[in-house]
Amino acid sequence: MKKLFVFICGHLWLIFFCFSISAQEFKTIQDGIEYAEMTREINNLPVKMNLLRLDLTKVRLDVVHAMDAAIGTETTSSIAMRHGAIAAINAGFFRLDKSIFAGDAAGVLQIDGRLLSESVNNRIALFISNKPKQTEVNFAHLNINDLFIIKKKDFYFSGINRQRKADELIKFTSYFRPTTLTENSGLEIVVRNGKIVEINDAKGDSPIPKDGFIISASGKMREQILPFVKVGRKIKFRTVVKFEAKESFPNTESRRTSITYSTAEDITNGVPQLIRNGKTEITWQQEKSSKAFVETKHPRTAVAKLKDGKFLMVTVDGRSEESGGIGLQNLAEILLEFGATDAMNLDGGGSTTMFAGGKVVNKPSDKEGERKVSDAILVFPRKKN
Incomplete structure (x- = not known):
């Protein structure tokens, strides 16, 4: 296992995080799917992570809502097993209460080309398009x-x-x-x-x-x-797809994203963006999130596109002695270490769950165990042509 070492250089307030990925070992659990566990030490606290690295020419991704309906909740593992998925993580934010409307997506949600929930506050979204030879994933801010x-x-x-x-x-x-x-x-x-x-x-x-x-x-x-x-x-x-013409989201990218949306089968919501074009760019203010949400060490779920074209799904455990959770700045830095070019944060906290090899592989922090969630990203083997 690797650890994160902290060096104090010159001034006590200047802290550098030193990362090394060469020792990190991924194990192939099925063709196109690699799995790894990792523990880091951040601010003298252990932080446990679970990672799935996916070859998008060998697997496909699908967003699936709990109970196959627009409202309702179900555990990530139940959604995955019910659909025969090899692996899965929890996905978008949602209404979490005891009402009949629990599980309503708290942001954009599209499944099989059908828009099931409207977007909120121009927040980041994950676009998935399963094309004949490979699955394409993209990230964009949009109002739809x-x-x-x-x-x-x-x-x-x-x-x-x-x-x-x-x-x-x-x-x-x-x-x-x-x-x-x-x-x-x-x-x-x-x-x-x-x-x-x-x-x-x-x-x-x-x-x-x-x-x-x-x-x-x-x-x-x-x-x-x-x-x-x-x-x-x-x-x-x-x-209707609308984009804000801001310097951080120029019109050329708006047009490109419009084309991406038109070809996307599935879309799920998150907040905020973590990485853009290979650099940390946490857009919590643009997405009307809060500084406390960004900085607090919560359990987290995140996804990233990698330089080599692969797709990374990550969970970070928290709220326990075994794992203290992570702030989004540190999470973005770790994703960059693994070669992320673009990344976003998904629903976390008690919702954070990773399913692989027929079981939940992380330790969900919800007091009742694995939390029932709104939707999940499922991983399936790509059908041979």
Whole structure:
């Protein structure tokens, strides 16, 4: 096992982290999948990590939601075993409570080309595209949502497949639940084949058609939409991808990312970006996170693209004597050591879980054991052509 050694040079406040990767041994657990365990010492505390290094010409990646629905929770290992995956890690942030809406993605989520949850605060996202000869992964900041057009009027959804709150416009698809789980205080419009087929005013919990979707409006949004709706009226539907034209995210990259999105099958959310173009660039302020979240030594889950084209999935245990967790600056430095060119942080804390070889290989910190999560990134062998 390697350790992180700290040298104090010249001044007591000047600390350098000295890394060496040559001694790190990965073991092949299946063609295209390498696994390693590593312990470092950071600030006199042990930090235990589990790593999966993947050859994307030999494996494919899929984002899968708990219970194969837009809400609900399930352990990472259960999701993996239910789908026959070789390996897996927990993925995006989500609503963690005891309500029926638990497991709602707290950011963008797309599975098999279907947008199941809207993005939040221009946060970083992982794009996955399983092409015939290899899987492509990319990272980008984006704002993405759906809208519909009726009588030349655009209406943007407040959210997708989640709890409807006051003055909101929510899109419900068949990936949600059999019904919308709404109260009898709004307007629900049933759409099939681009036409309104049913209008339910002051009536909630409408059945969601498998071959369509429901537009659900409350409060002020109900008042705005009601004059436009009529059974038989045509509705156009679009997905809109928006980018912020900032110096750190120039227009040329916005266009490139738009193309990347158009080819992505699966997308999951995270916060924040850790590495960009081979350099540490933690964009917690841009993504409206907090300094405390970045600096506190939490259990972490992260993913990275490597210089050699491989993909790295990492979990860091924490909140125990065996492993003290890690701040995102130190995590980014370690990912750079392994050759990361781009990286992002996924949901961590009690959610942090890695599954490999038929079992959970890290030590989740949740007091109840392995936490039920929203979605996971699963690893499968690539089918031979």
